[in-house]
Structures are given as C-alpha cells and as structure tokens.
Amino acid sequence: MTDPDAANARIEALEVRVAYQDQVIEDLNQTVIAQWKQIDALRRQLNEVLDRVEEVEDSTGPRSPEPPPPHY
Secondary structure, three states: OOOHHHHHHHHHHHHHHHHHHHHHHHHHHHHHHHHHHHHHHHHHHHHHHHHHHHHHHHHOOOOOOOOOOOOO
16 A cells, blocks of 8 residues: 555645646636737727728729839
C-alpha cells in the first residue's frame, strides 16, 4: 500500500493544478468574450462605412467608364 502522507500530497498537488487550470480557463474565456465584443463593434462600424459609401455612390449618379490609359 501507499503511504497516506504521499497520497495526500499527490491529491493536494492535483487540487492546486486544477485550481490553476480553472483560473487559466476563466482568463482565456474573458479574453475571448472581450475579443468577440470588439469584433462585433468593428463589424458594426464596417457596415456603417459600407452604407455611407453606398449612399455616396448612389448620390453621385452613374459613373461613366474611364477611358483606357494611353499606351506608349
């Protein structure tokens, strides 16, 4: 059989490791949540810019095609 003190020490080491891993997982989760919030904000901004560009393009009327550049 194993020594009870050694078994207790191993169990305590495992508990410490699990507690550390729980904290790391929570930190990573908070980082992912913050990144998703930032991505959502950037998507909204991009959509607003695209809408503005569309409005400007629509307000300027149809664009005539540019003539091709002269070839030398």
